[in-house]
Amino acid sequence: MSKNYFLKCAKVNTEIYKNNLSILNFGNASIINKSxxxxxxxxxxxxxxxxxxKDIVKVEIKKFKNNYQNPLRPSVDTDIHIELYKYLKNVGCIIHTHSEYSTIIAQSNIEPECYGTTHADYFYDKIPLSEKIYKVNKIRYEYQLGRSIIxxxxxxxxxxxxxxxxxxxxxxxGKNEQEAINNLIAIEFICRVYYKTKLLxxxxxIIKSVRKFHFERKHGKKSYYGQKK
Ligand SMILES: [Zn+2]
Known part of the structure; x- marks a missing residue:
């Protein structure tokens, strides 16, 4: 079972590259075990x-700070992933990238407003942007980033x-690797479309009731999008 997690995690990391969502060593993906x-x-x-x-590191959440006996050092962003898994209890996979349009918008410090139904299919309102950090915590910077997201x-x-x-x-x-990668692809697409829409x-x-209806038909209590689970 444990071997399986290493394989699954490696696969989702290669999906970042295959889907053109990052270059070089930018970005990282993680999965969490059942318990x-x-x-x-x-x-x-x-x-x-x-x-x-062999490039995947297992990190025990409680022991993370003492985990460097492993021959490989885990991603520097590990604390971000850990804090998010603690907060998002139904999430099984988290992916971080520097995909082009998301990065352009993130470093413009913009929360993209909803201009169309593609956006409304994923977000009820603006795409959120993590909170501003005014002073870096030099000892626990990635933990601080995790908190700025939460x-x-x-x-x-x-x-x-x-x-x-x-x-x-x-x-x-996402709740699993496939959902996480799909969401990543969708958000990058929404950011690209947002950027180009602004040029025109x-x-x-978008009419508010149309925006809300699109979100609710997919994620609301009476959602009817997709197949029955
Ligand atoms: Zn990064």
Whole structure:
């Protein structure tokens, strides 16, 4: 079973590359085990293109700070993943990338407004952006980043598949690897379309009831999108 987690995690990391969502060693993906006490994450500095099971590090959540006996150092962003798994109890996979349009918008410090139904299929309102960090915590910077994400997420009461990481990139998630990668692809697409829409029309507008209806038919209590589970 444990071997399986290494393989699954390596595969989702290579999906980042295959889907053109990052270059070089930028980005990382993790999965959490069933009992939610360990995560599997790409080792620091590994290229997503070449990631395989030997490049995945198992991190026990409670022991994380003392976990460096492992020959490979886990991603520097491990604390972000751990804090998010603690907050998002139904999430099984988290992916962070520097995909082009998400990064452009994240470093413009913009929360993209909803201008169309593709956006409304994924977000009830704007795509959230993590909170501003005014002073870096030099000892626990990645933990601080994790909290800056969670503090923004606390203001959202609806389904939410990801967040822009301020000045930096994108973090997306899902209940499993496939859902996480699909959400990542969708959010990058929504950011690209947002950017290009703005070039054509500075103030586009979607009718609020249309926007809400699109979200609710997919994520609301009476959703009817897709097949019955
Ligand atoms: Zn990054």
């Amino acid at each position: 939610r006490n360990s995560i599997y994450i790409k080792a620091s500095g590994i290229f997503t293109k070449k990631c395989n099971e 503090n923004r997420l606390k203001k959202i009461k609806k389904y939410n598949p990801g967040i822009l990481l301020r000045d930096h990139g994108l973090v997306a998630w 029309n500075k103030k586009p507008k």
